[in-house]
Amino acid sequence: MEYIPIIVLVLSFVGLLAIGMPVAWSIAISSVLTMLVSIPALPAFTTISQRMGTGLDSFALLAIPFFVLSGQLMNKGGIANRLIAFAKTLVGSLPGGLALINVIGAMLMGAIAGSAMASASAMGSILGPEMEKEGYSKEFGAAVNITSATTGLIIPPSNVLIVYSLASGGVSIAALFLAGYVPGILTGLFLMIVAMFWAKKKKYKLGERSTLKQVFKTFIDALPSLFLLVIVIGGIITGIFTATEASAIAVLYTLVLGFIYKEISFKSLPEILLESSATTAIVMLLIGASMSMSWVMSYENIPQDISTLLLGISDNKIVILLIINLLLLFVGIFMDMTPAVLIFTPIFLPVVTELGMDPIHFGIIMVLNLCIGLCTPPVGSVLFVGVGVAQTSIEKVIKPLVPLFLAMIFALFLVTYFPQLTLWLPGLFDL
Structure with a gap:
């Protein structure tokens, strides 16, 4: 029974x-x-x-609609173009230069917008045609775009990390945000290394080397966009404002920036607000339903049963973490990220805390696992956006995706078994 x-x-x-x-x-x-x-x-x-x-009755969740809106404003406000131009002057002359620009641009865009789908849409639509023009295959460009877009869910600000904070019973959002930097950048670096090797193998054309003057000019153009990171993350870490207040400030800042860049007008605002509302409604419905399932599992003692089962298999931390990673990778294939975090955090968090793992460290491991799931069929939302923007098919993208998947899994392995990669920055700020 x-x-x-x-x-x-x-x-x-x-x-x-x-x-x-x-x-x-x-x-x-x-x-x-x-x-x-x-x-x-x-x-x-x-x-x-x-x-x-x-x-849904949580002050922290108010940050989600604001960050969704700020992401939409950035996507429409010309910020992606300026970030790509800056990335181009940094790595455009290296092997696979345009692919590397895609990765760096996605990391910067994700770090500012906090949305993988917004990043995949913006980077794919701007860089995709350019990559094709330079001789890159459409499928390789889509694969790089799909995988690199997920780095924005690790690098703060990240809606998923806010959801994890809620599901874990109040782990510090500021600490989670700081903890995401090194794993997010590490994942991006591994993707860039794979992209360089693939480009060398396929003998894609090298870009022109940029002068210091060009680097400086594009940096100055992108600086107002990058400054948002300083305002949001700096304000949260120093305690000037909460993550929720930071999200509202991000909306105000990006709105003003969009008007300054003359990319957003009063005429385009209703459409932006409507798209943001639709996205927020979907996310909030998922959160409400997932919270009810989490409560049901708690009522039926399901987390305790699974915890006992896992610890009965082995009390070795390495083995348990390997099993949890494999389960989360499997879950990510069939379930969207938000419900997966809300449902599986109460199940696995007691197991890992009993083994002495920091909840901040586990949060980053969980999100990294589920980021891989966003790139896999049948539920991978970022995969579908990337393939749709590139106007290709999933079957054709799979081949160049595989080495990039392996790069992400290698980053996950390092983050899992070397906790200092995650906990160094929060420890530096005593969070």
Whole structure:
């Protein structure tokens, strides 16, 4: 009898996904069905709806709609063009120069916008045609764009890290933001190394070397955009404002910048606000449904059962972390990032904390794992955006994607087993 709730939860969730039910509805319905095993219908429905509402009742979650809006404003406000121009002067003359520009541009764009899909859309639409013109294959350009776009979910500000803070019971957002820098940059560097080797192998044309004057000019052009990082992250670390307040400041700053660059007008604002509202609504529905499922699992003691099972397999930290990584990589293939963080954090966090792992370190490991999932079918949202922008097919992109996947997995391995890569910066600021 004790395993019936978990069987109902898993089978109903997987079954609903298999028939094409949207993820949020699959989570909510499977949560209700699981509760019906233990309590009557009326209390079950009431409890799930109440938990969905309670799950969204968090001040920290206000940061998400603001960061989504600031990402949209950056995407439409000419910021991506200036970041790409700056990246071009830095690495444009190296082997695979345009691919490296894509990676650096995505890291900078992600660090400012905090959105992988916005980054993939902006970088793909601007750099894709240019890469094709220079002789790069469309599929290689799409593969680089897809994988590099995910670095913005590790490098702060990141909505996913805010969600993890909520799911973990209040891990410091400032500490998580700082912890993401080294793993995010490391992942970007490994992607650049693979891109350089691929470009050399395919003998893609080298770009022209930029002069110091050109580097300085593009840096000055990009400086107002980059300064947003100083304002947002600097303000959070020094305690001048919270992550939520920082997100509102980011909206105001990017709006003013868009008007200064003359890329945003009052006429275009309604469309930007509508797109941001739609994205926020999807994310919030996922969060509400996922929080109800997390509560159901807690009510049915599912996390404790899984924790006992994992620790029963081995008490070796290396083995347990390997199993958790493999499970999260598998989960990332079939589930979107936000619900995965909300559902699996309460399951795995007690296991790793019992083994002595810092929750900040585990948060970065979890997000890195799920970033790989964003690039894999059938649910990989960034994969679909990247392929759509490049006007190619998933089948054709898989071959150049594989070495880039391996680069991301190698970065994940280093971050998992060398915690100082994650915890060094938070420790430096006593967070």
